[in-house]
Amino acid sequence: MPGLPISCSTNTPGAGANCGVNGSDDCCSTLPVPGGTFNRLNLPSLPATVSDFYLDKYMVTVGRFRQYIERTGGPTQANPPPVGAGAHPKIPNSGWDPSWNSKLTADTNGLKTALVCEQWDWPSWSNAPGAEEKKPIVCATWYELFAFCAWDGGRLPTQAEINYVSAGGNQQRIYPWGGASVEDIELDDASWCCQGDGTVAGDCKTGYPSLYPCSPSDLTDVGKFPKGAGRWGHMDLAGNAYKATRDGSEIYQLLVPCNDCSRLDNNSISRFMHGGSFLAAGYKQTTDFQASYRSDDRRYYVTAMCARDL
Structure with missing residues (x-):
């Protein structure tokens, strides 16, 4: 079995059996992915092979991230992840790098303040449990998301x-x-183009309308779009929030050949993210769209899904 998640052991909102379209699924459900070979970004020039692994059914929720903070103080300079934590078993040196400790906030109070994301004013986090515990945690840095999945x-x-x-x-x-x-x-496939709250902004499948009303309510609870589930049952692979990856993107090209590969680039200032978001146009939700963001940025449209190993 994979490294089973511990963030749902208290069965609190967003961290228990209360996620999904009916509000009764395990927020920490993790599903097997059979390995194989495919073309990244649907390009024959970018073949890749991945081994069997598990991927969480849902994105990391506010409730699950709250459990990390409440139980440990969260990822801070005072409490960094162990060296090598969160490594891919087939990729040497892919775990936590101690040089990243300086990228964390000094302490738990600083972390909570940062997660409020004042520069954007669209956080999902609140310092006390609230109505958004089942939404994806956004405004966490890449380092904090890495640390959460490792924990x-x-x-x-x-x-x-x-x-x-x-x-x-x-x-x-x-x-x-x-x-x-x-x-x-379509509207019921995912939260995209500022339509997650049910208001139709216009047709932006291949581009943006001139005006569209985006709001924090377009970031929805995880798993609200069953019609958009992937081949193996994973939810929100497209839309709602971009999913952070292990790969650095400072060199903006993918590795070839690729057999359980990852562009480590541990000192990279940016990372690849995948899957589109609640405010992105339709074409950015496709499996062949590539995007990146700064590792230390707090973006209100980026979260993560945790992978696990057999």
Whole structure:
């Protein structure tokens, strides 16, 4: 079995049997992914092979991240992850690098203040449990997301792994649910183009309308779009929030050849993310769209899904 998550052991909102479309699924459910070979970004020039692994069914929720902070103080300079934590078993030196400790906030109070994300004013975090415990944790840095997955018995997936799951492996899907073209995305597939709260902003499948009303309510609880599930049952692979990966993106190209590969680039200032978000246009939700962000940025549209190993 994989390193089973511990963040749901208290059965609190967003960290227990209360997620998904019916509000009764395990927020920490983790699903097997059979390994195989596929083309990253649907390009024959970018083949990759990944081994069997597990990927959490849902993105990391506020409630699960809260458990990390309440039980340990969270990832801080005073309480950094152990050296090597969160490593991919087939990729040497892929675990926590102690040089990253300085990228963490000094202490728990500093972490909580930072998660409020005042520069954007669109956090999902609140310093006391509230109505958004089942939403993805956003405004956490890449380092904090890495640390959470390591503490919770897992790791960040590689770019190849999350792309493999989203594309349905060798099915090479355009969207996680399928589709014949970039046009094949609807309101009930995912939270995208500021339509997660049910208000229709306009047709932005291939581009943005001139005006569209985005709000924090467009970031939805995890697992609210079962029609958009991937081949192996994973939710929100497209939309809601981008999913951070292990791979550095300072060199903006993917490794070739790739057999359980990851561009480590431990000192990289940026990381690949995958899967689109609640405010991105339709074409950015496709499995062949590539994006990145700064490792120390707090983005209100980036979260993570944790991978686990057999």
